[in-house]
Amino acid sequence: MIIEQVSVFLENKSGRLNEVTKILGDAGINISAFTIADTSDFGILRLIVSDPYKAFEVLKQNDFSVQTTEVVLAKTPNEPASLSKLLNILQQEEVFIEYMYAFSMNDEGAVTVIRPTRVKYCVEMLQKHKTELLGADELYEL
Known part of the structure; x- marks a missing residue:
């Protein structure tokens, strides 16, 4: 049906993707699927996770620009x-x-x-x- 996807805006810098996965893993959030679309300056990481609302909160608390979409x-x-x-x-x-x-x-x-x-x-x-x-x-x- 309709589920919430988490989108994270990332600067194109080494280690940023790893930061996101570590934060989510430490919070006990499982990643079921993801994709990355990028430009020369930034990327958009789209994630299907086990708890999108918790993922949104923990990423926001760690100063990531994040949103959810259906x-x-x-x-x-x-x-x-x-x-x-x-x-x-x-x-x-x-x-x-x-x-x-x-x-x-x-x-x-x-x-x-x-x-x-x-x-x-x-x-x-x-x-x-x-x-x-x-x-x-x-x-x-x-």
Whole structure:
């Protein structure tokens, strides 16, 4: 369904990513998935974590610029053309995607993290097409 993703703005300096992972680890927060988008001056670290609200707080306390955003988690088989089928549904239903990233669970399938412009509409359209969606609880059981 809809879950909270944590986004951290990082200066492009050696060790900044390690600082984030250490802070989260020391707080007992597990990272399930992440992606980094960068420019020459800064990067945006996007994380799916076991406790996004606690992650937000501990990172803020350590002077990181952080925010949470809603994303949708779609589960698909880990086989050829699965992503294409998912994207066809989104295109057909005119769901605009700001960004997305994915991770494989081998035989258990793959999870695609989707940041659409209209989150609830995206969920409705994926449910209409019987796409398996994951909630936070289900994700952290994987």
